[in-house]
Amino acid sequence: MRLLTHNMLSSNIKGVTNGFPLLIEVEKVVEKQVDFNEDFLRNMFPKIEWKALVEASRTMGYTELPENAESSMLDSDEFLRKFHHALIELHLEEGALVCPETGRKFPVNKGIPNMLLHEDEV
Amino acid sequence: MLSRTAQIRLVSSHPEVYDPCDDSFALVDALLADRANLLEHHPSICMEVGCGSGYVIASLALMLGKESSDCYFIATDINPHAVGVTRKTMEAHGCHADLVTTDIASGLEKRLAGLVDVMVVNPPYVPTPEYEVGQFGIASAWAGGENGRSVIDKILPVADKLLSDKGWLYLVTLTANNPSEICLQMMKKGYASRIVLQRSTDEESLHIIKLWRNLDTQLEDGILTGFFAFSHGQITCAFRGRWKQSQI
Numbered sequence: 001m002r003l004l005t006h007n008m009l010s011s012n013i014k015g016v017t018n019g020f021p022l023l024i025e026v027e028k029v030v031e032k033q034v035d036f037n038e039d040f041l042r043n044m045f046p047k048i049e050w051k052a053l054v055e056a057s058r059t060m061g062y063t064e065l066p067e068n069a070e071s072s073m074l075d076s077d078e079f080l081r082k083f084h085h086a087l088i089e090l091h092l093e094e095g096a097l098v099c100p101e102t103g104r105k106f107p108v109n110k111g112i113p114n115m116l117l118h119e120d121e122v
Numbered sequence: 123m124l125s126r127t128a129q130i131r132l133v134s135s136h137p138e139v140y141d142p143c144d145d146s147f148a149l150v151d152a153l154l155a156d157r158a159n160l161l162e163h164h165p166s167i168c169m170e171v172g173c174g175s176g177y178v179i180a181s182l183a184l185m186l187g188k189e190s191s192d193c194y195f196i197a198t199d200i201n202p203h204a205v206g207v208t209r210k211t212m213e214a215h216g217c218h219a220d221l222v223t224t225d226i227a228s229g230l231e232k233r234l235a236g237l238v239d240v241m242v243v244n245p246p247y248v249p250t251p252e253y254e255v256g257q258f259g260i261a262s263a264w265a266g267g268e269n270g271r272s273v274i275d276k277i278l279p280v281a282d283k284l285l286s287d288k289g290w291l292y293l294v295t296l297t298a299n300n301p302s303e304i305c306l307q308m309m310k311k312g313y314a315s316r317i318v319l320q321r322s323t324d325e326e327s328l329h330i331i332k333l334w335r336n337l338d339t340q341l342e343d344g345i346l347t348g349f350f351a352f353s354h355g356q357i358t359c360a361f362r363g364r365w366k367q368s369q370i
Contacts, residue, residue, distance in 0.1 A: 004194070005220040012229040020232065034218075039192040043166040047237055106229075112205050112221050115229035 001092045001111050003056045007048055009113065011099035011106075013121045021052035022097035024059045025105065030093045036084055042074055044087065057086040126154060126187075128180035134210035135175065138203040140263035142177035144323045149244050149294050150181045152319035152330035156292075157185050165193055165239035169284065171226055171277060173197035173219075174263055176208030178242055183217040195219035196234075198227060200262050225256075226273075226280050238284040244294040246273050270299045278304070281333075282311055290334045292318070297327040308333050 011019025054065045064082045066073075073079045096105040097113055104121070107114050127150050128142075135141055153160065165186075170179040179197045183190045195218065199205045202223045212219050222230065246255070246263055247270040254265035255272045266273055274295070281291045295301040305315040314336040321328045 002220060005196070005222065008196070008220075008233045009222070009229050010232040012224075012231075035191075037191055040194070043192055044194060047167075049233070110206065112202070112209070112223055114202060115222055115224035116200065116202075117225070117228070 001108050001113050002088050003053055003060070003090055003092075004044065004048075004087045005113065006056050006092070006097070007053055007087075009097065009115065011101065011104070012115055013099060013102055013104055013117060016099060016101045018101055019099060021049065021055065021100070022106070023100055024056055024092060025096040025098055026059060026061075026092065027094040027096075028092075029060050030091045030111075031089055032091055034084070034088050036081070038080060041080055041083055041087070045069075045071060045074060045083070048087070053086060057090060060090050060092065062086055062090055126157070126181075126185045128177050128184060128211065128215055130177075132211065132214040133175050133177050133180070134207045134214065136203045136207045138259045139201065139207045140174045140204070140260055142175055144321070144326075145244055145247075145294050145328055146174070146177050148319055148321045148328045149178055149242065149292065149330055151321075152292060152332075153178075153182055153242065154185060156318060156332070160186060160240065161189055163239065163288070163290065164189065167194045167196065167234070167238050167286075168240040168242075169195075169227075169234070169238045170197040170219075171241065171243045171280075172204075172245055172263070173199045173208040173221070174201075174204050174244070176211030176219075178244060179208065179219055180211050180215045180217055182240070182242060183212070183219070184215060190217070196222070196230070198222045198224050198230070200225050200256070201259060203259075204263075226277055227284060231280060231283055234284050236284070236286055239286050239289050241281055241285060241289065241291045243277055243281070243291065245277055246270070247294065247296045247299050249298050266299070270296055274299060274304065278308065282308075282313075285335065287335060287337065290332060293331045293333065295329045295331055297329070301329040301331055305331060305333070309336075312336055 050069045093111050095108050197219045205221045205223045246266045248264040248266050249270040250265040252267045255267040313333045315333045317329050318332045319330040
């Protein structure tokens with residue numbers, strides 16, 4: 001699971017009002033090299049919750065992202081490379097996503113998060 | 123020349139996952155027929171709900187060609203085996219989609235609201251007893267409840283929430299699902315629609331519906347214009363031209 005996916009997920013348990021961002025429990029992180037694509041990053045930047053990405057990447061052991069970001073930073077190659085790495089090259093291969101409100105864990109196995117709920121959570 | 127659809131020999135499979143069949147081919151053919159429009163559409167997020175074998179989303183990524191590298195692909199399925207198979211299918215074609223095991227788009231609705239430019243759905247549309255709906259495993263790929271509408275009727279409001287202003291939804295339906303009624307229902311929410319492909323197989327009559335937000339008209343006007351759009355392809359085109367102008 002890339003951090004891009006993490007950035008799009010919220011806790012979906014009934015009654016949870018503040019389910020974003022999900023906390024990350026790391027068992028295994030893998031890095032996969034992906035071709036750099038500036039247009040993709042520019043497309044995605046306005047859709048990303050930056051603070052959640054910064055926190056998530058730190059949990060995964062990557063601390064290079066600046067605390068704050070604005071669109072003018074997309075002109076910096078150095079910034080784009082860091083954004084690229086954090087967003088799509090870092091993968092949570094095994095671990096869990098944890099609901100910030102209830103502590104409920106959503107497993108991530110073989111890089112795929114499982115957001116299926118039990119009957120009493122829907 | 124590079125193939126514009128996924129190749130069956132590269133599509134992964136699993137005993138609990140629905141293999142590509144007539145309905146999947148019909149959906150991909152409908153997308154191919156609309157390929158020029160899709161390229162012009164420049165989607166930045168494409169999503170498939172109920173990705174099954176991954177044949178459809180892989181085909182969509184391939185037919186978008188170079189465009190696809192700027193685009194974020196995300197796919198969901200309620201069946202964990204299907205999600206795993208989709209990943210293998212995507213990898214075999216050199217494509218990537220983010221994958222989530224979930225019911226429709228549960229867990230994604232908040233953050234993806236209003237962001238999806240293209241959504242493709244081949245839902246479980248076969249009329250079955252209601253208790254068969256939502257079972258885990260391969261039955262989730264077809265069991266559609268009464269008139270085959272149980273899951274479709276859950277997906278439509280989610281699609282309405284997730285689609286961007288310029289978003290398009292391609293939906294596989296069966297005659298028994300009453301596709302014209304689906305279109306009318308969506309028109310009340312401000313959508314225009316068109317049947318982009320109709321195909322009868324030995325067992326079923328398939329309709330691929332394309333739906334998009336009609337920003338010009340609302341409610342009653344929307345129903346009226348939308349109805350004509352549904353009945354007459356040409357009017358739909360004029361209609362879309364107007365919509366495009368209103369975007370400029």
